[in-house]
Amino acid sequence: MSFAFTEDQVLIRESAENFLGDASRSDAVRAAMETTLGYDESLWQRLAGELGWCATAIAEEYDGLGLGPVELVLIQEQAGRRLLCAPFFSTVCMAATAVQQLGGHVAQARFLPQIAAGELRMSLPMLGTSAQWDAAAAAVHAHPQGDDWVLDGGVALLPDAAGADWFLVCATLSAGGRGLFAVPAAAAGVKLTSRQTWDATRQFADVQLSGVHDAVRIDTADSLADGLPRCAALMRLYLAAEQLGAAQQCLDLTVEYAGGRKQFGRVIAGFQAVKHRCAEMMVKIEALRSAVYGAAALAVSEDGDSAALAMECAAIKALASDTFYSCAQEAIQLHGGVGFTWEYDPQLYFKRAQASSHWFGSADALRGAVADRLLG
Amino acid sequence: MSFAFTEDQVLIRESAENFLGDASRSDAVRAAMETTLGYDESLWQRLAGELGWCATAIAEEYDGLGLGPVELVLIQEQAGRRLLCAPFFSTVCMAATAVQQLGGHVAQARFLPQIAAGELRMSLPMLGTSAQWDAAAAAVHAHPQGDDWVLDGGVALLPDAAGADWFLVCATLSAGGRGLFAVPAAAAGVKLTSRQTWDATRQFADVQLSGVHDAVRIDTADSLADGLPRCAALMRLYLAAEQLGAAQQCLDLTVEYAGGRKQFGRVIAGFQAVKHRCAEMMVKIEALRSAVYGAAALAVSEDGDSAALAMECAAIKALASDTFYSCAQEAIQLHGGVGFTWEYDPQLYFKRAQASSHWFGSADALRGAVADRLLG
Amino acid sequence: MRLDPTPEDEAFREEIASWMRKHLSGRFAELKHRGGPGDEEAFPELRKEWERELAAGDWTCVGWPEAHGGRALSIEQQVIFHEEYARAGGPGRMGHIGEGLIGPALIKFGTAEQKQRFLPEIVAGREFWAQGYSEPNAGSDLANVQTRCWQEADGSWRVQGQKIWTSLAHESDWVFVLARCEPGSKGNKGLAFLLLPLDQPGIEIRPIRQMSGGSEFNEVFFDGAVAQAEHIVGEPGDGWKVAMGLLEVERGVSTLGQQMHFAYELDLIIAAAKRNGRASDPAIRTRIADAWTGLRVMRYNALRMLAPSENGAELGLKREALIYKYYWSNWHRDLGKLAMDVLGAEGDIVTDDPAIRPLQQMFFFSRADTIYAGTNEIQLNLIAERGLGMPREPRPAN
């Protein structure tokens, strides 16, 4: 048992920290927010291509680096800190995870190498509770036609959908049960409607499917039901890591601002009330950091109890949502008047905090799931 | 509409403040806590006799002063502040209220003049939710025998039961339905078992009834069901007033201690963190005070909507429980090491805060009731 | 202590309610529930017309003395007016700085000529005012005024400096400014209180974009801007006294109207929760119950504030007045979060749906509630020092 990062892990973290600290500064984020795509294509090419981040957690047999949740968590923490605008979360943290955990070998062999190479962008909705999965599956119907499947229905709120090459869609089968399908964005019958969100650092669109023929079913036998607990756990973990990094940045921005701003002839960082509130932010953030790192370590342990991992990641996503929101709120408050202006950065984090609070389930719902495990 | 107290009301408050500030100091409370009765008989005689407090909210037709909830709230606030050990709450705030709101005229004429005169002590359990009323009624059975009722069963946790002359008991009738009975403490078949509680400032006993013949039924027709909302509302209001006074004392003790205690060469009252936390206590306390006074005014308004009053008093009792507890917790914390010693007073308030938090229903349950009214 | 209204109160309440029903209709109907904080940019011209509609009904400046064009309503009646105005959905008052701040200050400190020049225009809804207090380096430290002023040979005043967080400056005709008239003076000494027309070459207004995208606050730059000799209120050097008298008035009866708007917002939240099923979520239910309790607290707290004090303490030192800003602003900020949590993903999407958009704006703008007019931190200092007699913050010697 060891809680120290390996040298390689430290290198990955530092590389992400340095790259994003330069390439995803506030001005870059603000510029990306204004684009239709929602991100800077060239930045995406660099991190997907040169830096090879997309390959991190994909198995070597599918041309990945064969690393895992710990490394991806370290990248995600930096991505969250810089509010990285890129289809990294949708494609790598969500879609690749879904294909790995829910898909059969054929689908894995088809999609994972392309994702690892940074050549394919894929999106799926950020479903949390099983009720949300049920509702999503009920909204799309799939019926076989010869060797093909034909899909009809609607999928709401797909992240980074504008630039995606494929969508992952859960559908109700005409013969009963459900299946997971990959749908090419370019297929006939696919219609995208972008939805403008207050948090513009991660953009969404709805997708309407009308008699779409080119869908590829990716699950096999019971892979969907069997893989869901671990799949949901990992997605929540990667999001929690992002929220952790963002919360840290809220604290860093605040400590920096408080160290420069004078009121009543003193820097406000010297006021005990300000100190204590920053300290409380740090307590929450370090607690979350320990939990995120621990869950990442648990995810790669040989224990392999996916129900235990699911419980832990549900709890951590709830903790991350609450921590991020409270740190973003405090960042605005402790910035005083400028805190709620467009010009200063706390508002970017604040909007992301609110939006991400219900991705994959609200904190209340997730705590409910934890309580169900503890209390029946 | 006016929110100012009348001169008479100010006099009543000041009289209670002065009397209890002298007669119910910490040493007196600590002495009373150690007695079997749970209070000082002579103190009770003074406030029930000379001062006539028991008559405050009883109608003039029953030899009371004909005043009402506003005046009783002002006395209760001072009683809470000083942790008054006396059967005032059980007899005057609870039993007299129950007889007035739930009893018929015959019962009122029989008991209220004696209570007003300070000659009769009466106790009943501190039931909150209707589920608790149901459970209490289910635990006692009443069947008629000639002109008498015979009662069998158990009543748990009656306040100030040791010195009570009568108990009020809700029972299930053998013919169906329920009735409210007054049972003489001295009747054959009544057995008292005192229950030692951590908060010794208000003491409790269980009562066992075995074939008790001397019970007097005090409700008539639908008076029990009709009167319950207003009865429960007033009891909660009187308790909330007590909790308000106690919370205020927690703050006063803390500000005084912080003004004298030096650490790092400064009085700790000068540390901004201490100031802000005391200020937050004051915010909660003044908010509660406004709510308690307002609900008392609502209780005497001609509006007379008992459901609205019940909703408001449920909300206020929840607020009072939370406020008192958090102020007691802060008082201990800001007293530092001495805060959790027996010798200093915060612990007395802390224990009372926890105990009173579920009298007449926990804050969660009460908020649930408010939500039911708002949301169905 | 009584809550029951007198028959006169009830009649008065019905008078306003019926006037509002009749007049807040037709072309004014779209103003309902609009124009409050966070929405002040809505329909500025129509809201100015609405001010004149109110004036025609004698419903402006209802608390002012009759001699100055008011109705001299009692506190109780003013409460009723504000409640019914807000209950009817009366729009945010374009005239509120004139009516609530500078008007009362002029009545108290102004010369006869100033009163005659300015008050009738305020009462009639013809001139609108902006305030110039805060400065970039004097947020919470209000007395740290850097803006300078000096008197020219002709007696007129010139103003040089910058004010910030000036709401509706671009929609106003006049601004009042606190500026340092004694060079080298510090803190609250040596200040002058000046009245300036906004439309002049020496004044530039730059909007501040808020997180929600709107810009109801501004920076106002003064570069030798002119105030006429007779447009100083009080003596040079007495500016602080005038300004503080005026802040006191801010905590007034209009809070009851504010509460009615809060109740309207809670109603929107309850409706949303019932619509999308979150009304059955226990945690949401608890928070809605708490929000409702807070409304009751605020109403009673405001009534307590407005009642005559037993010991003659001035309003600002009454305990319930000291806590009020902190209480309502934090309550309202929490309400914003509750609204968004009830809306869920629906709340994240930019929309014009009148069942959703006001809640989104409230969520964002309520972030400012705990910051402007005394941040939480300043409020807690004041409460501890004035309410509890705890030691004052140490202040480095100047």
Next chain:
Amino acid sequence: MRLDPTPEDEAFREEIASWMRKHLSGRFAELKHRGGPGDEEAFPELRKEWERELAAGDWTCVGWPEAHGGRALSIEQQVIFHEEYARAGGPGRMGHIGEGLIGPALIKFGTAEQKQRFLPEIVAGREFWAQGYSEPNAGSDLANVQTRCWQEADGSWRVQGQKIWTSLAHESDWVFVLARCEPGSKGNKGLAFLLLPLDQPGIEIRPIRQMSGGSEFNEVFFDGAVAQAEHIVGEPGDGWKVAMGLLEVERGVSTLGQQMHFAYELDLIIAAAKRNGRASDPAIRTRIADAWTGLRVMRYNALRMLAPSENGAELGLKREALIYKYYWSNWHRDLGKLAMDVLGAEGDIVTDDPAIRPLQQMFFFSRADTIYAGTNEIQLNLIAERGLGMPREPRPAN
């Protein structure tokens, strides 16, 4: 980074678990889960015998070097030891101040003679220690030591003054004391670190009654109490350095054992909630889920603390170490409230029921958690200053 145990770790875990099963039985069975903070007065004599039982199995001082009688276990193995000890319900360690505090201090700062005199007795469970740091006027301000000491002609030391919050003084043989040896010195200068036998005429122990009725803390009065010449640790004047080295050690591996006890307490709460039906109350469910989450946080946080730091930072400056005391103490205080809210009226009644009494004691005693060993307020100062580099509190010149 890995959580999987090695086969050796697993074997070691089983070794302890099986030893505990075998030995924490018979007459020792009643010690299970007893004697922790808030319960330290339970069975003192039997717990001393238990210390000797542990010693006989070589389970005392497991982290000490073998040269001093320890097992020189790795950090990982110490973690396992503490976890399994607590999981088995191992009682609160009477020897923990000797083993965890003064022993390591002597190993680091003591003379060869001191080591030889004291360490074997600690290892064997024959001598028990109390600590004397806090003083009535130096609660959070630890360096404000008023207790004086001076050297007699024969080289022995005399101590005059008063210490407070000394746990188990009445059950201990020795006390270590921080006293001012340089008259007129201030703060952390001029202090000596002395070892005194408690059973001597110059020492009086008075129990402090806690809110729960128990008295595990004491005041200790020194009136010319004697320490032998050779019983000073470090040089006169270096006492602070010795004391601080020792506080550092407090944040050690034993926290993992503490967490196991916390988990046991949460299990009691869950059992109570299932028994009385509150397990179906949504607000209680949420709080139990939060408490469980906190346990996970604490476990991972402690493992992070114990891992070698990347940049060689000392333990006490690692971010996760800075927050740990604040986190666990507030978590535990909340757990106490949760326990009582689950128990409801049942919790108010004094009882010996083993399903209830420990929760009541925990509720009361956890009030002290956020106060002793650095109050919340001191912890937040430290976190802000050391963790975030914010300005230090101004301290008036002495």
